[in-house]
Amino acid sequence: MTITDPSAFGSQPSGEDDPSVRLPLVEGASEDFSTVTDAVAGIAEIPVERTNRAWIICFAISVSLLGMLGMLILHLITTGVGVWGNNNPAYWGWPIVNFVFWVGIGHAGTLISAILFLTRQNWRTGVNRAAEAMTIFAVVCAGMFPGIHIGRVWVAYWLFPLPNQMAMWPNFRSPLLWDVFAVSTYASVSLLFWYMGMVPDLATFRDRAVNNTRRIAYGIFSLGWTGSSRHWHVYERAYLLLAALATPLVLSVHSVVSFDFAVSQLPGWHTTIFPPYFVAGAIFSGFAMVLTLMIPARQFFGLKHIITMRHIDVMCRILMATGLMVGYAYSIEFFIAWYGGVQYESFAFVNRAFGNYWWAYWIMVSCNVLIPQVFWSKKLRANLWVVMVVSITTNIGMWFERFVIAVTSLTRDFVPSSWGYFSPTWVDITMFIGSFGLFFTLFLLFLRFLPVVAIAEVKTVMPQAHAHGEDHGESHSAGGSAAAPASRHDA
Amino acid sequence: MSDQKKNDEIHGVVAYFDDVDSVMSAARKVRDAGYKKWDTYTPFPVHGIDEAMGTKPTILPWIVLGMGLTGMACGLLLQWYTNAYDYVFLISGKPNWSLPANIPVTFEVVILFSAYTAFFAMLGLNKLPHLSNPLHKLPKFRRVTADRFAICVEAKDPNFDADRVRAILGANTSEMEDCPVDTSRAALPLWFHAVMALVTCATFIPLSLAVKGRFATSEKPRYHVWPDMDFQRKRKTQTGWEGFEDGRSMRLPVEGTIPRGELRDDFELYFGVAQGSSVPPRATYEAGSMGGEKFEWLQSFPTAVVVDEALLERGRERYGIYCGVCHGAQGNGLGAVALRAKAIDAEQWGWVSPKALQSDSAKAYTNGELFHIASHGISSMKGYGSQITPKDRWAIVAFVRAIQASQALPKAPADLPAGVDFEPVPTIKDVRLSEASVDAPASGTEPAGEAR
Incomplete structure (x- = not known):
């Protein structure tokens, strides 16, 4: 029923193109439910003293950066937002750039989980958990920036429609308020989606637990899940509903973020293409971040047979496709600026490419449009070093895209007397670096202690999961042995 | 079985x-x-x-x-x-x-x-x-x-x-x-029950503090959780400071100087009395005598004020802003405040109804006295000297004189042009208050604002 050839992908990328043959989603002839469970659960069950050295080094760096971020936030709150480079005319500087950057990255997770689930793209099962985790951590980083940008963080609750002694309500016709609703809904729904997907896998961890601490911790969070089929029935329906709800949500969030810009009058911002353009860019940057994270993770934690070269190949193609969409948006912006005949618009776009910030614009174009074109080549899609470099340059390019949009427009508006030049301060730069510390600290903790791969979902796409399948009949050794899968599956 | x-x-x-x-x-x-x-x-x-x-x-x-x-x-x-x-x-x-x-x-x-x-x-x-x-x-x-x-x-x-x-x-x-x-029932340790009981009790503390703040009164100033910019390293006006010899935080003008705009050498314009005569105190006007002293009140207008149509128009506008709300647009004492005061029977708390400006007693004031009343008030009326410039107060006096001459005449003037309807302007006694505006307090209500 399926050809199981582990060498078909990865080492020899050519010769697997028979469309009538579906390649297995989990590679390896001997893989069964228990080996998949062992491979994923084994990562979280490694004893503390045998933790992967690379993990420890990465975690130490991330936690240091996180500590630095904490000190910088303290400095910002006690001193005021003047420690940033934001000033007339660019009151939206790096904080909004970083916010949009992180929110954009946070889109791939829900896209993989929800949209690919609804479209029955079964390959998503290998990467969706990690992508969802990435989404939540990216949204945490994103939410931080506007949170501290409001200046008096202790009155952040004014963002929400709460009754207060001033008898005032927020303005529901402001895109900034829509953003509060969109991002907070997105964050909490993504969290639910992620957690709900994890409940069965946490139950697996609980049942494999070797000590009481683990049994109690995983036991509480797995809510007493037994794997009951009646529970699975309701659970699957709830999962489908969440996917159906998250799909329009993920499209709405970056559309609303783009409204922050598009609803204003500023040349360069006031364009109707922004919502689809932002969503495509968000998916683009999100997939780049998934690749950046998953390539080292599968290498270090022995998940090459679950997160296969086929996953990476598919994601590279998506990266290229969304990169082309973004490139199309860049060109159509220029066309509309010329075709619209508004001198301010024309100036804004010519200024982007050839004005003070020409360097940022061309970094953006080369990273987002030109470099991903290497993925036309199958050979380069199979070369992990190339994939890694392109995914990182894509994220650099997408940061610059937001920088170009926010800063070039603000510093060159209608009246030359209100022109300016934005320069970041050391706090801007170190805070952005610190936000990576926050992101990677959370992600590394996730890698170490939670099910990195949706174990139950991966099992559903294995051939043995279907009735009337081949009877492999081999007896498994009783579960609980924390094998070291990394060595076993290395080619 | x-x-x-x-x-x-x-x-x-x-x-x-x-x-x-x-x-x-x-x-x-x-x-x-x-x-x-x-x-x-x-x-x-x-x-x-x-x-x-x-x-x-x-x-x-x-x-x-x-x-x-x-x-x-x-x-x-x-x-x-x-x-x-x-x-x-x-x-x-x-x-x-x-x-x-x-x-x-x-x-x-x-x-x-x-x-x-x-x-x-x-x-x-x-x-x-x-x-x-x-x-x-x-x-x-x-x-x-x-x-x-x-x-x-x-x-x-x-x-x-x-x-x-x-x-x-x-x-x-x-x-x-x-x-x-x-059948096994894992008993939780005793300390767990104790800690949970304490935590449960502690969760009521914020709620009870909020309830206390809602219903109890306190002499102490509001507690500032987030002082924001309420407290700054500066001295506010009218406070003391030991840093200066005289103990004031504010400085007095240098001796022998007058602040810009404070020169009051035109007695007619600024005080409503003859040049060089004694200046009335900045006190609320008391009918007849000001502390027994007689002042040389100005009968007409100061020489600095030219009474023309522009001045009357200015007076009408200022009167509408500052005076009409009590005295009524036509000067009959039937402004919105007066009607409301009548509706709630404010006289029981010492309220004095605004005077109908066409009344004989109002007509009997000299221009100087009207100016002084506009500046410093009379009975329950406060002075408007701090809000209205002297020339505008004179414009109001001129306008009051104009409505005294034209409004609330007891009968149609002999030279009324043909075809113009004459109707005497009502006085406060004639006003039949609508049901909606009557919001009389309950009979037992204590006179809360009597001192104010």
Whole structure:
């Protein structure tokens, strides 16, 4: 029923193109439910003293950066937002750039989980958990920036429609308020989606637990899940509903973020293409971040047979496709600026490419449009070093895209007397670096202690999961042995 | 009887299976045997098991739909109440309530409600969290979340018969056991109860403080959680400071100087008396005499003020802003404040009705006295000297003289042009107060504001 050839992908990328043959989603002839469970659960069950050295080094760096971020936030709150480079005319500087950057990255997770689930793209099962985790951590980083940008963080609750002694309500016709609703809904729904997907896998961890601490911790969070089929029935329906709800949500969030810009009058911002353009860019940057994270993770934690070269190949193609969409948006912006005949618009776009910030614009174009074109080549899609470099340059390019949009427009508006030049301060730069510390600290903790791969979902796409399948009949050794899968599956 | 006893001791019979096919065929048999209290346990959702078990479709989608619609109603209501009803925002002259602008937030609230409902209703329908399940006590059952399948027929089922169940399940199973009823009750340590009791009590502290703040009065100033810019390193006006010799934080003008705009050398213009005569005190006017002293009040207007149409127009405008609210637009003493004061019978608290400016006593004042009254007040009227410039006060005096000459005449003047209707302007006694404006306080109300 399926050809199981582990060498078909990865080492020899050519010769697997028979469309009538579906390649297995989990590679390896001997893989069964228990080996998949062992491979994923084994990562979280490694004893503390045998933790992967690379993990420890990465975690130490991330936690240091996180500590630095904490000190910088303290400095910002006690001193005021003047420690940033934001000033007339660019009151939206790096904080909004970083916010949009992180929110954009946070889109791939829900896209993989929800949209690919609804479209029955079964390959998503290998990467969706990690992508969802990435989404939540990216949204945490994103939410931080506007949170501290409001200046008096202790009155952040004014963002929400709460009754207060001033008898005032927020303005529901402001895109900034829509953003509060969109991002907070997105964050909490993504969290639910992620957690709900994890409940069965946490139950697996609980049942494999070797000590009481683990049994109690995983036991509480797995809510007493037994794997009951009646529970699975309701659970699957709830999962489908969440996917159906998250799909329009993920499209709405970056559309609303783009409204922050598009609803204003500023040349360069006031364009109707922004919502689809932002969503495509968000998916683009999100997939780049998934690749950046998953390539080292599968290498270090022995998940090459679950997160296969086929996953990476598919994601590279998506990266290229969304990169082309973004490139199309860049060109159509220029066309509309010329075709619209508004001198301010024309100036804004010519200024982007050839004005003070020409360097940022061309970094953006080369990273987002030109470099991903290497993925036309199958050979380069199979070369992990190339994939890694392109995914990182894509994220650099997408940061610059937001920088170009926010800063070039603000510093060159209608009246030359209100022109300016934005320069970041050391706090801007170190805070952005610190936000990576926050992101990677959370992600590394996730890698170490939670099910990195949706174990139950991966099992559903294995051939043995279907009735009337081949009877492999081999007896498994009783579960609980924390094998070291990394060595076993290395080619 | 012995069977019955046995049924009380076991939770159910558990059979284990190694692959999907065998668990599916066993599930069909149990379903066909007519059991209700039983379940299949699998490490992942098995395709087709619902049909094999005879599971009915869940009502979850309908619950989610209902809550999604509730979310839509709540989102719209929230925006309508906050922005179109309770605190109206006027944005660029657009309608107060315009649906397109409210779609994004409504959409997000629909998703929020639906998603939370999907998750929590899933937990509710599955009766999760359910941490003390007897099945968790079986060591063999732990592999069910990894790579094994199980069926448990519970003893609670009315048709339960352990031997028959074993016979049904036995055909495909690789292993079978009885699940005992969980009689162990893990007692929590005593310190845990103590800590939880303390924590529970502590959670009431913020609430009780809020309740106290709501209902108790306090002499102490408000507690500043976030002082913001309330306290700054500076001295405020009219406070003391030991840093200066005289102990004041404010500085006096240098001796022999007059601040810009403070020179009052034109007595006629600034005080309403003849040049060089004694200056009346800045006190509320007392009819007849000002502390027994006689002043040389100006009969006409100061030389610095030219009475012409522009001045009268200015006076009419200023009068409308400052005076008409009490004295009425026509000077008959029937302004909105006067009517309200009459409606609530404010005289019982010492309120003096605004004078009808056409009255003989008002006409008897000299221009200088009117100017002084406008500047410093009379009886319950406060002075307007700090709000209205001297020239504008003179303009008001001129306008008052004009309405005295033209309004509330007892009978039609002889030189009234033909075709003009004459109607005497009503006085306060003639005004029949409408029902709505009468809001008389209850008879027992104490005179709260009498001193003010």
